[in-house]
Amino acid sequence: xxxxxxxxxxxxxxxxxxxxxxxxxxxxxxxxxxxxxxxxxxxxxxxxxxxxxxxxxxxxxxxxxxxxxxxxxxxxxxxxxxxxxxxxxxxxxxxxxxxxxxxxxxxxxxxxxxxxxxxxxxxxxx
Amino acid sequence: xxxxxxxxxxxxxxxxxxxxxxxxxxxxxxxxxxxxxxxxxxxxxxxxxxxxxxxxxxxxxxxxxxxxxxxxxxxxxxxxxxxxxxxxxxxxxxxxxxxxxxxxxxxxxxxxxxxxxxxxxxxxxxxxxxxxxxxxxxxxxxxxxxxxxxxxxxxxxxxxxxxxxxxxxxxxxxxxxxxxxxxxxxxxxxxxxxxxxxxxxxxxxxxxxxxxxxxxxxxxxxxxxxxxxxxxxxxxxxxxxxxxxxxxxxxxxxxxxxxxxxxxxxxxxxxxxxxxxxxxxxxxxxxxxxxxxxxxxxxxxxxxxxxxxxxxxxxxxxxxxxxxxxxxxxxxxxxxxxxxxxxxxxxxxxxxxxxxxxxxxxxxxxxxxxxxxxxxxxxxxxxxxxxxxxxxxxxxxxxxxxxxxxxxxxxxxxxxx
Numbered sequence: 001x002x003x004x005x006x007x008x009x010x011x012x013x014x015x016x017x018x019x020x021x022x023x024x025x026x027x028x029x030x031x032x033x034x035x036x037x038x039x040x041x042x043x044x045x046x047x048x049x050x051x052x053x054x055x056x057x058x059x060x061x062x063x064x065x066x067x068x069x070x071x072x073x074x075x076x077x078x079x080x081x082x083x084x085x086x087x088x089x090x091x092x093x094x095x096x097x098x099x100x101x102x103x104x105x106x107x108x109x110x111x112x113x114x115x116x117x118x119x120x121x122x123x124x125x126x
Numbered sequence: 127x128x129x130x131x132x133x134x135x136x137x138x139x140x141x142x143x144x145x146x147x148x149x150x151x152x153x154x155x156x157x158x159x160x161x162x163x164x165x166x167x168x169x170x171x172x173x174x175x176x177x178x179x180x181x182x183x184x185x186x187x188x189x190x191x192x193x194x195x196x197x198x199x200x201x202x203x204x205x206x207x208x209x210x211x212x213x214x215x216x217x218x219x220x221x222x223x224x225x226x227x228x229x230x231x232x233x234x235x236x237x238x239x240x241x242x243x244x245x246x247x248x249x250x251x252x253x254x255x256x257x258x259x260x261x262x263x264x265x266x267x268x269x270x271x272x273x274x275x276x277x278x279x280x281x282x283x284x285x286x287x288x289x290x291x292x293x294x295x296x297x298x299x300x301x302x303x304x305x306x307x308x309x310x311x312x313x314x315x316x317x318x319x320x321x322x323x324x325x326x327x328x329x330x331x332x333x334x335x336x337x338x339x340x341x342x343x344x345x346x347x348x349x350x351x352x353x354x355x356x357x358x359x360x361x362x363x364x365x366x367x368x369x370x371x372x373x374x375x376x377x378x379x380x381x382x383x384x385x386x387x388x389x390x391x392x393x394x395x396x397x398x399x400x401x402x403x404x405x406x407x408x409x410x411x412x413x414x415x416x417x418x419x420x421x422x423x424x425x426x427x428x429x430x431x432x433x434x435x436x437x438x439x440x441x442x443x444x445x446x447x448x449x450x451x452x453x454x455x456x457x458x459x460x461x462x463x464x465x466x467x468x469x470x471x472x473x474x475x476x477x478x479x480x481x482x483x484x485x486x487x488x489x490x491x492x493x494x495x496x497x498x499x500x501x502x503x504x505x506x507x508x509x510x511x512x513x514x515x516x517x518x519x520x521x522x523x524x525x526x527x528x529x530x531x532x533x534x535x536x537x538x539x540x541x542x543x
Contacts, residue, residue: 028266028425033491033501035511050511052501055266060210061194082474082510085268086500109266110213111425112193 029053029107036119045094056084061106064089136419138182147290148172153244157315173231281334288327289411342426354424361417371407454534456484457523466538488526
């Protein structure tokens with residue numbers, strides 16, 4: 001009886017572990033706020049892209065790269081840590097178009113996350 | 127990767143629990159007049175468990191490197207991680223501490239140092255167990271991180287004391303009944319000592335567990351709808367089963383064990399039954415470590431909303447339209463700092479506010495001249511990247527999904543020199 005019970009418990013835990021292992025997105029620091037905001041359309045070229053994460057992140061192993069629709073990198077300089085959960089990268093002067101912000105973060109609880117945010121610069125109304 | 131990470135995490139914690147459990151048996155549970163060889167074997171078991179912990183830590187470092195490098199990590203990357211990252215520094219400190227503790231144990235075994243040395247080693251093992259919380263979810267919470275880390279550290283210690291001590295007790299009683307016959311009073315004493323330890327541990331475990339569950343899950347919906355919540359439910363179920371077995375052992379097995387140490391044919395059945403019960407309780411403890419390993423690797427349930435937002439594709443190309451705000455339903459916010467008309471001389475500014483979340487509010491979004499600049503759950507924060515000139519700061523209460531803004535806000539004007 002006891003051995004059956006033990007086997008059932010072990011199997012239950014193993015099954016849960018295996019079922020969970022088939023899913024994606026395991027990491028823990030996610031963008032809570034980004035400037036420009038994800039999906040936003042702005043009129044002026046921003047000086048920088050800033051991301052505030054849901055957790056404190058480690059600068060040494062985090063990255064933000066801003067690219068044009070053609071894949072040209074338009075971010076410049078070193079990544080800066082404005083506070084324990086906020087990173088920023090400077091931008092060149094951007095022209096009208098769609099931009100992607102590729103980010104990777106190592107949170108202080110050791111988990112690595114990455115993703116892409118997007119924003120658009122629209123022509124100024126005359 | 128998640129399975130390997132969870133198994134490694136569970137193995138690492140289990141090894142530390144065994145270290146602590148064996149040291150507690152040697153230093154605090156064994157009554158006077160114990161066979162010296164029994165104490166020595168407990169210390170050897172603890173030393174072996176420390177070696178397993180060091181192996182698991184090495185594996186954990188390789189897994190961490192693989193996550194960062196997206197492939198097998200180079201030595202350069204691993205070195206940079208342990209020297210430049212906060213979590214890497216903690217990894218290095220824990221490993222060095224564990225090596226020092228292993229050397230200390232080696233000396234204690236060799237010199238047959240005695241009970242005071244065992245007690246000192248037990249106390250020295252506590253920081254090694256507790257420091258696991260420095261790289262856990264607790265260290266990453268946005269509010270009251272010190273309380274969360276302290277609670278997590280206490281949770282880790284009492285879990286290790288209970289489950290590790292139980293396995294240590296089982297091992298000690300098994301050795302005693304097999305190799306050294308001890309009087310009934312001796313067995314009663316060791317079991318009673320463990321029972322007192324278990325009672326305190328379980329109480330603290332329940333309190334800290336509820337707090338941890340609250341800060342990492344936060345709601346019933348998250349509990350039932352996220353992987354983290356589901357594993358936490360499983361862990362709670364295992365905990366309940368283990369407590370039930372513990373209660374059974376507390377009430378009846380102690381009496382059985384007291385009889386079992388008498389070498390008699392009639393006691394064989396009782397002895398088998400008692401060890402089976404303690405063994406099952408110990409096995410459930412091992413499974414709890416497995417669930418804990420999974421919880422370590424999974425994102426906390428409270429992050430589910432951000433996790434979903436991170437994977438969702440934003441609508442492209444549409445210019446921002448006028449916002450519609452949901453009814454406040456009791457939510458309100460009041461800016462305390464900066465005061466209206468304040469002048470700051472840097473590109474960053476501290477803010478303070480009071481927040482009532484009402485029925486659906488969760489945190490505030492900070493807008494400067496209509497541009498979203500930050501998100502704050504605490505009642506203090508810092509705004510960065512402010513340009514010189516006169517600005518208007520607006521704090522607005524937002525629901526947990528980050529999108530549903532409420533008709534609850536406060537505004538002040540300030541000047542950046």
